[in-house]
Amino acid sequence: MIIIAQTVKKQTLPPAEALATTCYTVPMAKLVFGTAGIPVSTRPQTTIDGIRRVAELGLGVMEVEFVQGVYLNEEQARQVAGVARSLKIELSVHAPYFINLNAREDKKIRMGQSILRRTAHIANALDARSIVFHAGFYMGDAAEETYQAIKRHLSEVLARLKAEGINNITLRPEVSGRLSQFGSLEEILRLCKELPELKPAIDFAHWHARSGGFNSYAEFMAVLEQMRRELGDNALTDAHFHIAGIAYGHRGEKKHLNLTESDFKYGELLKALADSRASGLAICESPNREDDALLLKAGYLGLTAGADPG
Numbered sequence: 001m002i003i004i005a006q007t008v009k010k011q012t013l014p015p016a017e018a019l020a021t022t023c024y025t026v027p028m029a030k031l032v033f034g035t036a037g038i039p040v041s042t043r044p045q046t047t048i049d050g051i052r053r054v055a056e057l058g059l060g061v062m063e064v065e066f067v068q069g070v071y072l073n074e075e076q077a078r079q080v081a082g083v084a085r086s087l088k089i090e091l092s093v094h095a096p097y098f099i100n101l102n103a104r105e106d107k108k109i110r111m112g113q114s115i116l117r118r119t120a121h122i123a124n125a126l127d128a129r130s131i132v133f134h135a136g137f138y139m140g141d142a143a144e145e146t147y148q149a150i151k152r153h154l155s156e157v158l159a160r161l162k163a164e165g166i167n168n169i170t171l172r173p174e175v176s177g178r179l180s181q182f183g184s185l186e187e188i189l190r191l192c193k194e195l196p197e198l199k200p201a202i203d204f205a206h207w208h209a210r211s212g213g214f215n216s217y218a219e220f221m222a223v224l225e226q227m228r229r230e231l232g233d234n235a236l237t238d239a240h241f242h243i244a245g246i247a248y249g250h251r252g253e254k255k256h257l258n259l260t261e262s263d264f265k266y267g268e269l270l271k272a273l274a275d276s277r278a279s280g281l282a283i284c285e286s287p288n289r290e291d292d293a294l295l296l297k298a299g300y301l302g303l304t305a306g307a308d309p310g
């Protein structure tokens, strides 16, 4: 948060008081760490208890997983939002997996669009900042053809949401882990550039699995620089990252792993995130989500503690 207090007009106050009322907080790079879904150690496994557990653990955000379906109604979402607000926990949302904006049947495309809109309405009631979603599959189409279909169907969703007054939620297409799934880094950045209402969800594990590379400080820095170059500074000051260990083969992602049981060089990623002063949300999708989120947070704080905030 950036707080710039009013400058004291007359310099007649004693120095200490003057100092207290002219407090300038320099914008500081800050990542908020949290879990993809309710922490494993939460009892009982409810959304509200999950948020309490996230707060108890000292994490700052929970991504509400609607991956199997939007399981909250607006009333429940408002209750959840109240708890999150009181505990100062941020919320984001992951939309259902079964959205495919490049489906063969028109009916399935309409269904995907309406699920995305439903997710946006509930995310709005949750007071969430962003919705992460998987846009679709190539289904054997050429990449460009897929891109154009997804772009067209997404712009229809954006227009409807605008008409419905849902303006505070950012839809974030996610970099995907499988070669069959739309969402290379280039495709996601291009989509966000051409539809400026969108912002990217950069999943470093997915990109590593999909590309077979992107697992070093220099490569992570290149991704962050590419985000800045394509979308401007805002891409890094309001970013959304997914981080996890990952198992992969020649077709990309197989499954998520705990960081220390994977080949993912998360220490180098944290250094790149700190050096590039990225701000926003960093969501951990490892199976042991809260343990790895805490591991990432500790590593990040170790790199940024005492750093020049300017």
Ligand SMILES: [Zn+2]
Binding pocket: 094, 132, 133, 134, 174
């Ligand atoms: Zn995802």
